[in-house]
Amino acid sequence: MLKKLPKPILEPSKEGFDSKNVYNPSVIYVREKFIMLYRAEGEDNVTGRIGLALSEDGINFVKHPEPVMEPEYQWEKKGIEDPRVVKLGKRYVMTYTGYDGRIARLCIAVSKNLLSWEKGEPLFPNFPGNRLRPRGWTKSGAILPQKINGEYIMYFGDSNIWIAYSSDGIHWEYYNSPVMKPRKGKFDSLLVEPGPPPILTxxxxxxxxxxxxxxxxxxxGVALFDRDEPWKVKIRSRRPILEPEYPWELEGHVDNVVFLEGFVDLGNRLLFYYGGADKYVGLATWEGDLTSLLKFVVG
Structure with a gap:
């Protein structure tokens, strides 16, 4: 199974915009540097800003002193949350959650340098509600950075998982039916939500x-979708690959949480960056390539 570092690799600062909680990071590996964009919370009742941290080794990070994204619009007045970042061509595209205090909406932003971001409006404002979520609630999305059949795809949602398609990575249309649902009696029996950007094999x-x-x-957990028919699940893990174990994962801002959003593939070593109890950033590793991990997890 994945090997966790026993202590967080990123913790709240003593003061400032991330003095309460730091968690749910996306990590990009660029020019032999690890660039982390993380959800940050201070003491001002705003649920999120986006902070940035840099590392040479993927473990020891130095924080940028100011947030790189802050709430601006009505639909994100209570916070911007849970970044997931991919590079599409010459630009970086971030999906994130805009929260107004009632509804969590899937939003998108674009950058050339990971510091300055241009935001768009929420992607699917009239998305239908379901047993867990009100109308308009879409929350999170994970984009595959390669095109399939001439289009980018994105898995999104946080009750079920749906799929959306785009020609440019910015403007999206979704398919009405979920492509993955919770499973009764399993570790994922209440809800499912995308983690880091998907990986193409x-x-x-x-x-x-x-x-x-x-x-x-x-x-x-882990799911394998068909490469040519990306709405079809081929196999799902029977057991989780990460679960709360350490005290800082069991108790925090929200107890009993490990939440994966960052993944870096170094070839013979895989790095998994996750939020612990909605308060810290943790790191788990796999010593081997992705094929060996999938063979171990799903056979």
């Missing part, structure tokens, strides 16, 4: 996903 699309059961324990 020779015959599959690999999606690490977050989940919760009826006891609101958050764990991480």
């Amino acid at each position: 020779e015959d599959s699309i690999v999606l690490f996903y977050n989940s919760a059961n009826e006891n609101l324990v958050y764990r991480v």
Whole structure:
């Protein structure tokens, strides 16, 4: 199984915009540097800003002193949350959550340098509600950075998981039916939500996903979608690959949570960056390549 570092690699600052909680990071590996964009909360009742931190080794990060994204619009007045970043061509595209205090909306922003971001409006404002979520609630999205059949795809949502398509990575249309649902009696029995950006292999699309059961324990699973028909799930892990274990994962701002959003593939070593109890950033590793991990997890 994945090997966790026993202590967080990023913790709240003593003061400032991230003095309360730091968690749910996206990590990009650029020119032999690890660039982390993380959800940051201070003491002002705003649920999120986006902070940035840099590292040479992927473990020891130095924070940028100011947030790189802050709430501006009505639909994000209570916070911007949970960044997931991919590079599409010459630009970086971030999906994030805009929260107005009632509805969590999937939003998108674009940057050339990971510091200055241009935001768009929420992607699917009239998305239908369901058993867990009100109308308009879409929350999160994870974009595959390669095109399939001439289009980018994105897995999104946080009750079920849906799929959306785009020619440019900015403007999206979604398919009405979920492509993945919770499973009764399993670790993912209440809800499922995309984790980091999906990974394309020779015959599959690999999606690490977050989940919760009826006891609101958050764990991480793996699903393999068909490469040519990306709405079809081929296989899902029977057991989670990450679950809360350490005290800082079991108790925090929200107890019993590990929430994966960052993934870096170094070839013979895989790095998984996750939020612990909605308060810290943790790191888990796999010593081997992605093929060996998938063979171990799903056979």
